[in-house]
Amino acid sequence: MKPTIFHLELSLAEARTAIAERIAPLEQECIPLTEALARVCAAFVFAARPSPSCDQSARDGFALATQPLFADQAVAAFHISGEIAAGCTEQKRLAPGQAFRIMTGAAIPTGTARVVPFEVCQEKDGKVLVPLAELARKQLHIRRQGCEVQTGQLLAAARTRLLPDHLLLLAENGCEEIVVHRQPRVAVICTGTELTQAGEPLLPGCKISGNGALLAALLQTQHCTCICCLTVEDNAERITALIEQIIDRDQPDLLISTGGMGPGTFDLTEQVFARLGGVSVYNRLRVRPGRSTLFGLLDKVPFFGLPGPPPAVRLLFHELVAPAIVRLHGEEHSGGMLKKAILDGPALLSQADCTVLKGAVARVDEEGRLRVRLADRLEPLNAILHLNGEEGELVSVRLIGPLA
Amino acid sequence: MKPTIFHLELSLAEARTAIAERIAPLEQECIPLTEALARVCAAFVFAARPSPSCDQSARDGFALATQPLFADQAVAAFHISGEIAAGCTEQKRLAPGQAFRIMTGAAIPTGTARVVPFEVCQEKDGKVLVPLAELARKQLHIRRQGCEVQTGQLLAAARTRLLPDHLLLLAENGCEEIVVHRQPRVAVICTGTELTQAGEPLLPGCKISGNGALLAALLQTQHCTCICCLTVEDNAERITALIEQIIDRDQPDLLISTGGMGPGTFDLTEQVFARLGGVSVYNRLRVRPGRSTLFGLLDKVPFFGLPGPPPAVRLLFHELVAPAIVRLHGEEHSGGMLKKAILDGPALLSQADCTVLKGAVARVDEEGRLRVRLADRLEPLNAILHLNGEEGELVSVRLIGPLA
16 A cells, blocks of 8 residues: 655754754764864863973973073173973983083973073073173073963864864874764665666666766765665655665665655655655655655654655755764764855746755855855856845855855 | 984975975885875876767657647647667667657667657656757757767876766776875884884883884875884984895885984984985975985985974974975875965964974854964964965965864
8 A cells, every 4th residue: 555645744954854854863972083184072181281291392492591601791691501402301400501402302401491492592601692682682482381382272062073183182292093973874776777886787777877976985984984875766665675674674764765756656655765764854845856855754764755766865965864964974064054155147947935056166265255156057066046035136146165 | 433414404494395396206116096196107198998888868858850740839749769878889879750758868869859858848748848948048958979088189198197077987998907106115213212113112211112102194195104113212324234234124215204303412414314315305404494404315315304393393294394205106296385375363483594394273254364373382283374474464374184
């Protein structure tokens, strides 16, 4: 029996909210810091030690005692009593009248008043002569213990994606492991009797499936593991069996299907979803392309039923699937807020009751303004234009790649 | 004998040009398309077949013959003679007066005048009744063979980085393998007697090395393989031996060192570089930070001698090393051109004879203008501010990450 399907229609913004409400961050795991790039912190990490770990010289120069050996009206003289290289682990001590040659990053000896760079000093007969003016400067050329990071300071907040800058801070603070959220494992099913696998002969009326390659690549850019990417014909029993098998065997954190989302006889995704006990959150959107698209939970597994045409798959992935993945990753800020940009080219038709999405290319002009134009048909996108029926000079765009 | 070192001073722009001139794309290799994301095409790839592969229905509806069975003043009637699902490999034929039910993506039967969507048709007694107005519409709901991609059309240009959008096009066209440039293999050496490895006890006067973690992560974001990341004390013999060993054993495509670039006694990088027969392209830049930094060729291997402080390493990586990596990858456009942005916050001091680089955070404001502010000390950067001594309201920035 074909299950009855009710229409649950949402706007794009409502859909994004509804998805976010139903997806929780994946469980935590502890991994080596060396593998943590682009993973999402599951806990607040605070500094275990100060940085620098002790008072250090900020220059190659002389560490001078508070009192010179002698001084005239122009210069003060100090006896050069030794040298401290960076990495010297012995805590040295300056007696009055003494100076040590000291290198950038080396620990300041006890009794140091200031460091004076080599280039303003003069060496003579085992002494260093320093102009008096240098001894009056405010700049001591000493980096104080903890001036960069103090013990207990926040190094990485929970629910933050770890960037190279975070890894630097964490590594310098002695962090070797970090607790992050697990990476999402995503399964992809491309439905369509017309789909031919790459390498198989292309029969008349058929097409080579590109959605699998597209989604696998998009998932990779979102730091997911694509656990499988299967093609299946428009046959409700086969699609049902395939989904059951994937859920049982692979336990995906997210399932994405393409195709089979129209009102036609062979559009089976909703039917299969309902038959499997799936609970729809929406099955219609006030969005073009994407009017017929489904999101729901299938035995707790989030499920996106995307349309078949790859241009729609691409746009809806960025608008709906990517923020869901961000939530699974545990990231707090999904980023990708809509921005305002100047539209280059003629005004575009939009619909009052619906968001029209268009693939676009954004750039910053010579005056520092964000500008956007429609992408050519085969051109890679870096932005998605949102037409909402209320356009002035500025349009709304979502940036999805580096600016041209 | 300590080799004599001459000063070769360049501006930042000159340095970028000089580096690009000395680096050639790595050799080519053929890889599966499924592994090609973010790799750089080594040849122009042209379409081997059209897409769609035949004339297709653009809607679920009826394919109508040129002549109806009969017509009155309001509707034309056609005999429903069958159904064509997407993926049907038999080339059907419409006789005059006939219609086929047809699904989106299915091959158009011979003799079809147009497709009319189900929702504007009425079925009655094995016939479909179509309003005459529908038969006069310009829109035929037929996607012609090759309307998306024609045989011979360019799908991916040589020296282009492959994005998900390219992989979609290539997969749909039946491409299973692609010729790309090899990925760069990069070796990192962090010099400094004060450097302690993570996990070792931190002695007074020492610091835990963070440059290795920073550079490994930055290299990962640039799609390089970091083949080794070693720490060595300030000892010319040891540094020399280590570099020789890495070049002989690992054959890196690029070598990066940190530290040892000042004028001090323990600043050995230039000395070692010269001793190993390295040919300098520059060893000074009119850039702060980064005055003392080296680029040259060591037995044909490009070598960057970066300073020790991680904030300088980070900025100079983005400004100098990343474009070199882009060249090794074979990419034509390095992207990352300087953009203009409005500076938020007080005007910044800059120097007339030198570019001052500052870590920054860029965003797009509500009017679509790019704005930039200095980053807080522990904040991840998404932009680098360039101060060139000639600032008006707009400053120059290089974007290095997604906009806030």
